[in-house]
Amino acid sequence: xxxxxxxxxxxxxxxxxxxxxxxxxxxxxxxxxxxxxxxxxxxxxxxxxxxxxxxxxxxxxxxxxxxxxxxxxxxxxxxxxxxxxxxxxxxxxxxxxxxxxxxxxxxxxxxxxxxxxxxxxxxxxxxxxxxxxxxxxxxxxxxxxxxxxxxxxxxxxxxxxxxxxxxxxxxxxxxxxxxxxxxxxxxxxxxxxxxxxxxxxxxxxxxxxxxxxxxxxxxxxxxxxxxxxxxxxxxxxxxxxxxxxxxxxxxxxxxxxxxxxxxxxxxxxxxxxxxxxxxxxxxxxxxxxxxxxxxxxxxxxxxxxxxxxxxxxxxxxxxxxxxxxxxxxxxxxxxxxxxxxxxxxxxxxxxxxxxxxxxxxxxxxxxxxxxxxxxxxxxxxxxxxxxxxxxxxxxxxxxxxxxxxxxxxxxxxxxxxxxxxxxxxxxxxxxxxxxxxxxxxxxxxxxxxxxxxxxxxxxxxxxxxxxxxxxxxxxxxxxxxxxxxxxxxxxxxxxxxxxxxxxxxxxxxxxxxxxxxxxxxxxxxxxxxxxxxxxxxxxxxxxxxxxxxxxxxxxxxxxxxxxxxxxxxxxxxxxxxxxxxxxxxxxxxxxxxxxxxxxxxxxxxxxxxxxxxxxxxxxxxxxxxxxxxxxxxxxxxxxxxxxxxxxxxxxxxxxxxxxxxxxxxxxxxxxxxxxxxxxxxxxxxxxxxxxxxxxxxxxxxxxxxxxxxxxxxxxxxxxxxxxxxxxxxxxxxxxxxxxxxxxxxxxxxxxxxxxxxxxxxxxxxxxxxxxxxxxxxxxxxxxxxxxxxxxxxxxxxxxxxxxxxxxxxxxxxxxxxxxxxxxxxxxxxxxxxxxxxxxxxxxxxxxxxxxxxxxxxxxxxxxxxxxxxxxxxxxx
Amino acid sequence: xxxxxxxxxxxxxxxxxxxxxxxxxxxxxxxxxxxxxxxxxxxxxxxxxxxxxxxxxxxxxxxxxxxxxxxxxxxxxxx
Numbered sequence: 021x022x023x024x025x026x027x028x029x030x031x032x033x034x035x036x037x038x039x040x041x042x043x044x045x046x047x048x049x050x051x052x053x054x055x056x057x058x059x060x061x062x063x064x065x066x067x068x069x070x071x072x073x074x075x076x077x078x079x080x081x082x083x084x085x086x087x088x089x090x091x092x093x094x095x096x097x098x099x100x101x102x103x104x105x106x107x108x109x110x111x112x113x114x115x116x117x118x119x120x121x122x123x124x125x126x127x128x129x130x131x132x133x134x135x136x137x138x139x140x141x142x143x144x145x146x147x148x149x150x151x152x153x154x155x156x157x158x159x160x161x162x163x164x165x166x167x168x169x170x171x172x173x174x175x176x177x178x179x180x181x182x183x184x185x186x187x188x189x190x191x192x193x194x195x196x197x198x199x200x201x202x203x204x205x206x207x208x209x210x211x212x213x214x215x216x217x218x219x220x221x222x223x224x225x226x227x228x229x230x231x232x233x234x235x236x237x238x239x240x241x242x243x244x245x246x247x248x249x250x251x252x253x254x255x256x257x258x259x260x261x262x263x264x265x266x267x268x269x270x271x272x273x274x275x276x277x278x279x280x281x282x283x284x285x286x287x288x289x290x291x292x293x294x295x296x297x298x299x300x301x302x303x304x305x306x307x308x309x310x311x312x313x314x315x316x317x318x319x320x321x322x323x324x325x326x327x328x329x330x331x332x333x334x335x336x337x338x339x340x341x342x343x344x345x346x347x348x349x350x351x352x353x354x355x356x357x358x359x360x361x362x363x364x365x366x367x368x369x370x371x372x373x374x375x376x377x378x379x380x381x382x383x384x385x386x387x388x389x390x391x392x393x394x395x396x397x398x399x400x401x402x403x404x405x406x407x408x409x410x411x412x413x414x415x416x417x418x419x420x421x422x423x424x425x426x427x428x429x430x431x432x433x434x435x436x437x438x439x440x441x442x443x444x445x446x447x448x449x450x451x452x453x454x455x456x457x458x459x460x461x462x463x464x465x466x467x468x469x470x471x472x473x474x475x476x477x478x479x480x481x482x483x484x485x486x487x488x489x490x491x492x493x494x495x496x497x498x499x500x501x502x503x504x505x506x507x508x509x510x511x512x513x514x515x516x517x518x519x520x521x522x523x524x525x526x527x528x529x530x531x532x533x534x535x536x537x538x539x540x541x542x543x544x545x546x547x548x549x550x551x552x553x554x555x556x557x558x559x560x561x562x563x564x565x566x567x568x569x570x571x572x573x574x575x576x577x578x579x580x581x582x583x584x585x586x587x588x589x590x591x592x593x594x595x596x597x598x599x600x601x602x603x604x605x606x607x608x609x610x611x612x613x614x615x616x617x618x619x620x621x622x623x624x625x626x627x628x629x630x631x632x633x634x635x636x637x638x639x640x641x642x643x644x645x646x647x648x649x650x651x652x653x654x655x656x657x658x659x660x661x662x663x664x665x666x667x668x669x670x671x672x673x674x675x676x677x678x679x680x681x682x683x684x685x686x687x688x689x690x691x692x693x694x695x696x697x698x699x700x701x702x703x704x705x706x707x708x709x710x711x712x713x714x715x716x717x718x719x720x721x722x723x724x725x726x727x728x729x730x731x732x733x734x735x736x737x738x739x740x741x742x743x744x745x746x747x748x749x750x751x752x753x754x755x756x757x758x759x760x761x762x763x764x765x766x767x768x769x770x771x772x773x774x775x776x777x778x779x780x781x782x783x784x785x786x787x788x789x790x791x792x793x794x795x796x797x798x799x800x801x802x803x804x805x806x807x808x809x810x811x812x813x814x815x816x817x818x819x820x821x822x823x824x825x826x827x828x829x830x831x832x833x834x835x836x837x838x839x840x841x842x843x844x845x846x847x848x849x850x851x852x853x854x855x856x857x858x859x860x861x862x863x864x865x866x867x868x869x870x871x872x873x874x875x876x877x878x879x880x881x882x883x884x885x886x887x888x889x890x891x892x893x894x895x896x
Numbered sequence: 897x898x899x900x901x902x903x904x905x906x907x908x909x910x911x912x913x914x915x916x917x918x919x920x921x922x923x924x925x926x927x928x929x930x931x932x933x934x935x936x937x938x939x940x941x942x943x944x945x946x947x948x949x950x951x952x953x954x955x956x957x958x959x960x961x962x963x964x965x966x967x968x969x970x971x972x973x974x975x
Contacts, residue, residue, distance in 0.1 A: 865969065
């Protein structure tokens with residue numbers, strides 16, 4: 021490594037003077053043509069060989085270096101008449117307004133100028149900018165009518181976009197503007213915010229235009245042999261052509277009008293050369309009608325140089341394709357298509373221990389899977405195995421060579437899904453090479469990536485150095501990310517069927533024959549033998565689901581908690597719970613209770629998985645997850661688990677009672693409105709009468725929906741698959757179910773009943789001023805029965821608000837995230853526990869003030885005292 | 897108007913000026929130059945109230961939702 025002991029002290033931005041332009045120029049460009057008939061670049065043309073070279077093999081006419089060594093040289097064009105630089109029109113305008121039209125001094129009294137001078141030099145000495153002061157000076161000087169220095173009467177100068185200045189009735193030509201700027205003294209320029217040492221005001225009006233080297237605007241040769249020039253070259257051709265015509269016309273003494281027109285045209289071309297997106301200027305177009313991409317467009321915006329090429333760029337050793345699920349691979353693994361594995365490579369240094377193996381890779385070559393694409397000799401020479409005699413290369417391969425072999429099983433890769441919002445958006449996986457064309461991932465890692473399989477694509481990166489690979493393995497592997505630093509609980513865990521399956525397995529009365537039990541254990545990928553059967557009946561042996569589940573719990577695990585299905589009875593019956601919601605695990609045996617979301621669901625408050633990660637380590641947790649998810653899926657398949665709309669069927673009598681409740685509510689609303697109309701309504705404290713009425717109505721209707729739901733719930737028991745999903749926390753909620761079975765309820769926009777649309781009513785079907793339940797968006801129907809047309813319309817109103825909210829939220833939170841990351845990206849926790857930025861400034865004296873990593877803490881505390889006491893006392 | 901002593905406000909944590917000796921210890925403990933500490937202006941109401949001068953270091957003891965009590969230090973600068 022070479023270290024350069026130079027430090028950038030400061031960067032100064034200034035303007036190029038016409039002399040500077042000529043000084044850096046290697047040639048003056050005079051012809052607008054690029055190549056002659058033989059395809060050779062024309063001297064003093066836009067492709068002049070002195071401007072640098074793009075084609076490999078040639079040497080630069082100016083510096084003699086080859087393509088790599090020569091970054092090109094500037095040329096220049098002498099403009100026949102000066103033109104204004106679009107980028108500086110604002111500054112030019114300020115300069116013109118603030119200075120006298122005759123003597124060029126700032127139109128302020130001598131004393132005032134001296135005062136400002138003092139302030140500016142003070143600010144400059146303190147290293148601060150004085151833009152605000154310069155603005156103030158311009159503002160006060162612009163309104164002066166008579167120059168205090170020479171007594172000349174001043175005229176108002178108007179600025180017309182894009183580059184025209186009008187004084188009174190006369191248009192100022194760029195030459196006039198330049199003359200005036202020349203008259204500004206160095207001291208005055210300083211007061212206007214211009215440092216005259218690096219930028220004289222008149223340099224903002226161009227007389228010589230630099231021509232960038234060809235390396236900046238390379239021409240492309242198409243397959244047909246046709247040369248296609250860069251947009252910048254096209255623009256420069258325009259400028260030179262018009263410039264030439266202008267010069268000729270001036271020479272020939274053409275009428276004033278023609279010269280003005282050509283001058284104007286030259287100004288247009290120079291504007292669009294700098295930027296093609298000025299308001300008031302039609303964008304310059306290619307012959308095909310495509311808008312040209314000129315200088316400013318190259319830098320600006322998402323695909324510009326900064327955001328597109330410097331902040332983010334395309335990388336090697338990466339792959340992207342659609343993802344699909346595979347419950348049979350470990351959470352640590354990622355399925356990689358063989359085609360991808362053949363293209364991505366890992367460099368392996370040959371040693372005496374692995375030469376033979378590497379020779380085999382080389383012999384198999386780039387087309388057979390565990391092969392190699394390239395080898396690099398000890399001297400650093402590359403041999404591409406596609407075109408070489410592989411047998412020969414295998415022979416010369418010896419320790420010291422590097423082989424770029426194909427990606428293979430157990431290699432470590434980084435896997436990523438955008439938007440990368442938290443650190444779990446990029447995790448390290450072990451490779452499993454598979455047939456097919458998609459990346460395969462275990463379902464448990466969907467939550468951290470926020471992935472689903474409706475066409476999502478993900479990226480894969482192969483770390484190349486041993487150090488990077490080891491670091492990825494130790495710090496970034498999926499199993500190391502099970503606990504989220506966001507809330508200290510698992511972000512990787514069971515989802516959907518994993519929960520229902522475990523519930524079906526462990527609920528009361530689930531018995532399995534030997535054959536069934538063994539099938540389940542085999543599906544889970546375990547080779548343990550069954551414990552003693554819990555039940556013997558008529559010579560048959562039966563195992564409970566709890567026994568089977570316990571086989572996957574680590575020994576010595578003790579836990580007591582209430583499951584998700586717990587109904588929070590007033591008096592908890594503990595182990596005698598009617599619905600088996602009281603979970604007791606002793607020494608790794610599930611004695612009571614069912615396994616549901618509370619045990620191991622991702623992104624939930626989960627007891628079992630949390631305990632295993634914290635007490636038994638990530639290896640045990642990974643194995644537990646891999647096994648139990650496969651077991652649960654096998655159980656769900658064995659029982660058969662499905663849901664359909666008839667899961668929300670309720671008997672007719674229930675429907676009648678629900679209708680009664682809703683009708684009652686409607687009547688009550690009517691009564692409330694009556695009371696309100698009679699003026700007898702008691703207002704709630706701090707509310708107007710109208711607000712009180714709305715609140716009371718909302719209350720009544722919400723309660724009626726809840727009661728309708730309760731009635732429906734009575735007929736929806738745990739024998740119902742949809743209910744199982746909702747109660748165990750696998751998917752959906754009881755609210756979803758009652759909305760399907762009983763009543764959808766009140767629709768709202770901004771937390772209020774629907775009220776907008778027509779004058780005093782939502783739809784013309786109602787009377788103006790109708791405040792009744794139906795007129796303001798209460799939906800009596802259930803989703804199952806179907807919504808009436810008006811209800812459907814109201815439902816769409818409420819639904820739209822949700823959509824708008826999500827759209828707005830993502831945009832806002834995305835921008836907030838960007839700002840936060842920019843502010844926090846360099847912070848780190850030092851070995852002394854302090855949080856510091858990249859300059860060593862202390863941000864926090866103790867990380868989080870308690871030095872606790874939430875992902876490694878128990879309930880946010882460094883030690884869980886209760887747990888320890890329980891363990892010591894032996895209560896658990 | 898009665899002059900309010902900001903130090904008595906519930907939201908203002910305890911500020912105290914460190915004696916030069918302790919200030920040195922703090923700098924050595926964290927291995928920092930004074931300017932690497934968070935800063936506080938001498939014109940800050942609390943700094944004025946306790947009479948802190950530029951160049952001194954303040955110890956601030958706050959209630960913390962995570963740790964119960966947390967100590968921080970600030971370097972007094974002009975302004």
